[in-house]
Amino acid sequence: MPNKHKPPVTFAHPAFQKTLLDWYDAARRDLPWRASPGVRPDPYRVWLSEVMLQQTVVKAVIPYFEAFLARWPNVEALADAPRADVMAAWAGLGYYSRARNLHACANILANGGFPRTEAALRELPGIGAYTAAAIAAIAFDLPAAAVDGNVERVIARLHALSEPLPGGKPRIRLLAQALVPEKRPGDYAQAMMDLGATVCTPRSPSCGGCPVQGFCSATRAGQPERYPVKAPKPARPVRHGDAFVIVKGSCRDRHVLLRRRPEKGLLGGMMEVPCTEWTPRTEAEQGSAVSACWMPAGTVRHTFTHFYLKMRVFAAGYAGARSEARGFGGQWVRLDELPHTALPTVMKKAVAAGFEALGIAARIGGRGLLR
Numbered sequence: 001m002p003n004k005h006k007p008p009v010t011f012a013h014p015a016f017q018k019t020l021l022d023w024y025d026a027a028r029r030d031l032p033w034r035a036s037p038g039v040r041p042d043p044y045r046v047w048l049s050e051v052m053l054q055q056t057v058v059k060a061v062i063p064y065f066e067a068f069l070a071r072w073p074n075v076e077a078l079a080d081a082p083r084a085d086v087m088a089a090w091a092g093l094g095y096y097s098r099a100r101n102l103h104a105c106a107n108i109l110a111n112g113g114f115p116r117t118e119a120a121l122r123e124l125p126g127i128g129a130y131t132a133a134a135i136a137a138i139a140f141d142l143p144a145a146a147v148d149g150n151v152e153r154v155i156a157r158l159h160a161l162s163e164p165l166p167g168g169k170p171r172i173r174l175l176a177q178a179l180v181p182e183k184r185p186g187d188y189a190q191a192m193m194d195l196g197a198t199v200c201t202p203r204s205p206s207c208g209g210c211p212v213q214g215f216c217s218a219t220r221a222g223q224p225e226r227y228p229v230k231a232p233k234p235a236r237p238v239r240h241g242d243a244f245v246i247v248k249g250s251c252r253d254r255h256v257l258l259r260r261r262p263e264k265g266l267l268g269g270m271m272e273v274p275c276t277e278w279t280p281r282t283e284a285e286q287g288s289a290v291s292a293c294w295m296p297a298g299t300v301r302h303t304f305t306h307f308y309l310k311m312r313v314f315a316a317g318y319a320g321a322r323s324e325a326r327g328f329g330g331q332w333v334r335l336d337e338l339p340h341t342a343l344p345t346v347m348k349k350a351v352a353a354g355f356e357a358l359g360i361a362a363r364i365g366g367r368g369l370l371r
Helices: 013-027 043-052 058-071 075-080 083-090 097-112 129-140 149-159 169-179 185-198 322-328 335-340 345-358
Strands: 238-248 255-260 295-303 308-317 331-334
Touching: 013 169, 013 185, 043 058, 043 075, 043 097, 043 129, 058 083, 075 097, 083 097, 129 185, 149 169, 149 185, 238 322, 238 345, 255 322, 255 335, 295 345, 308 345, 331 335
Parallel strands: 238 308
Antiparallel strands: 238 255, 255 331, 295 308
């Protein structure tokens, strides 16, 4: 039986590789983690950036990357940092398991150094197939196929692949691997990323300015935006919950009650205001069984990967909610410390809503709470 994933030969690979690399040499993006031409890449910078870039756009990553590098300039410094500090520095970047894995991985790398193979890299916490291939190619110039969403799109259009994603991913990976050159695989990997990010974009791709348009089956067919074909996504379910913002102290010494979430699970190890479990129950089914001390502060909406959250916020001063505060447990955090606390975005939204209801300014220490 023939191999259904055997990649068809649709163009001469060396010609494609040369054309793409020539374009990259002239048009490469200037990114803070990217080594200058002729300079050996720093594996620490490559690893740190690739972990941050998982499911996060470059624009959002750059300030976090620069802040991490300024604070922890090498893997040994990051490994020595308290994990709570790393989590706090990550706050706002999302997908917080990455921060936990980053710190765990730093401790391994500080002792044993960076592995030099894809297989060994994949054994490390937080490093999957794509990240291992990207580090292997960019940091160590190994012929690895780093296939992220941008590269998937480029490959799907080059070959006009009709098999919908995610089912078509194995074939895309084979096709991508077949294109990786033996020379300059690190530059090639970054060139493919740049091509997908700046030219072969999801909507309105710049086919007229694409350096490899002559190799592209989707362009020849006049249907570049048709690819990659994607299977219909199921509707994202909605979950509901309640959050409680309690503030104590005078205007110059205010504190808010926070507690740490369980280490495992969604937002593991991050801080939160006390809140109920997030369940499929609607607001009507939840009812409004809160005591008279609570002031309604609106509803926070937040999108997670697998569900959409609608969380009612209630606010109170400590004088009227002493027993509730004792029941919640946790710790009192000064308002001017909030920007340095491992508070995820959804909780920053809840705190800001509670502060507004209580008439407290939401700018803490000159910095926006929702930074």
